[in-house]
Amino acid sequence: MNIVDFRSDTVTCPDGGMRKAIFEASVGDSGYGDDPSINELESLAADIVGQEAAIFVPSGVMGNITALGSHCRRGEAVLVGDKSHIYRYEGGGLSAIAGLLPYALDDSSGLPSPESVLNSCPEVNVHFAQTSLLCLEVTHNDRGGLAQPLSDFKAVVEAGREKGLAIHLDGARVFNSAVAWGVDVKEYTSSVDSVQFCLSKGLGAPMGAMLCGSEEFISRARFERKRLGGELRQAGFMAAAGIYALKNNIPKLLEDHENGQVLADTLAQGGLIVEPVPQGTRRTNMVYVNLAEKGPSSSELAASCKPKGVLFNDMEPRRFRLVTHLGMDREEVIRGANCILREALTA
Ligand SMILES: Cc1ncc(COP(=O)(O)O)c(C=O)c1O
The missing domain is CATH 3.40.640.10 (Type I PLP-dependent aspartate aminotransferase-like (Major domain))
Structure with missing residues (x-):
């Protein structure tokens, strides 16, 4: 996988x-x-x-x-x-x-x-x-x-x-x-x-x-x-x-940032609460997501995505972090985002 x-x-x-x-x-x-x-x-x-x-x-x-x-x-x-x-x-x-x-x-x-x-x-x-x-x-x-x-x-x-x-x-x-x-x-x-x-x-x-x-x-x-x-x-x-x-590899960080934005947009459009980028700051290669009170916790969601080949860290009970990086391409980012959406919203 x-x-x-x-x-x-x-x-x-x-x-x-x-x-x-x-x-x-x-x-x-x-x-x-x-x-x-x-x-x-x-x-x-x-x-x-x-x-x-x-x-x-x-x-x-x-x-x-x-x-x-x-x-x-x-x-x-x-x-x-x-x-x-x-x-x-x-x-x-x-x-x-x-x-x-x-x-x-x-x-x-x-x-x-x-x-x-x-x-x-x-x-x-x-x-x-x-x-x-x-x-x-x-x-x-x-x-x-x-x-x-x-x-x-x-x-x-x-x-x-x-x-x-x-x-x-x-x-x-x-x-x-x-x-x-x-x-x-x-x-x-x-x-x-x-x-x-x-x-x-x-x-x-x-x-x-x-x-x-x-x-x-x-x-x-x-x-x-x-x-x-x-x-x-x-x-x-x-x-x-x-x-x-x-x-x-320094200029390649920009690709990670673009992937971070695509990830944030895909998750937000799919209905998850993506932490916003406050006015005057810029997104880099991280996306933090907050989970609504109803539905799986971060650790439950991480555990259900893992067997589907998507890994991330549950930082807090209802807050998790996703990081894009070198060697990860756009197709993987979108596939990962869709898996998280499916597991988060259909559980
Ligand atoms: C902001 C920051 N400082 C320091 C470190 C420590 O780096 P390392 O894990 O290589 O010791 C990290 C690791 O994630 C970090 O995020």
Whole structure:
């Protein structure tokens, strides 16, 4: 059976060109700085995002935790969105590993408001943890994968600066936002102190993420990554996949977005409640659907679609997420949408 896998853009597998690049990669011991492919990937990534330096990390989560540990001292406070990946979906590593106190700001719109940032840092006083970092997420996974307007992003960055905070961008899918708005990714990434972006989501590499920032920040990050066990040896095989992804797959994200729109339209026309794209934001490769009180729950619907070859994640009892990605074509998207409609509306 030909599976339509809407669970995530992490399910992509390397195509022939990427496999060839992996097979032919020049490698060395990257712990000694001897892996030419890792070195090439790190300088390419830094260049693309407009930062001085970059470091390859095995996963997006490790990129984020490495950033937190490199920016902050234990016992400090960090401003995070209350629906953000760093706060909700990283196993509490922010506290358990980095030793930080989260102040969670409402980011229902995809970004915390500048006012909430300005009002959330207690004065410097022995009673309070010192707030040192603001974390942002673009695109925002839990908030519909929406591409937030650049002006909103810049306004919240500005507010963080006004409070003297360092700024980390969880840009796991920042290229989706750049492509959705047709802007250079540097518009998001060059004004922050660090950015993590994933190679293994819509860009199609089998593993890895890049953490980028100043030379000084990245040398601290090398220390943090070592502590976490994330310094790899002949990682050039994976770096070759990352280089291939950055050189070939960024423009292809647009196809995922177009497929996301077709999926949303098909489901909405068929009678499901598709979460809308608020004025001023743009859809990328995610579609969130809310289920009416009557009828199957998200998990029941996921379970009834699975034997028919359509997979997706039930995020909440009456809310589920569908993700379009590399390697999924229009015919599959429509077939998947029709299956969900049939199962949801005839149950
Ligand atoms: C916004 C965001 N940040 C970070 C991550 C973590 O990436 P990884 O699963 O590669 O560790 C994810 C994963 O889905 C994500 O959606």
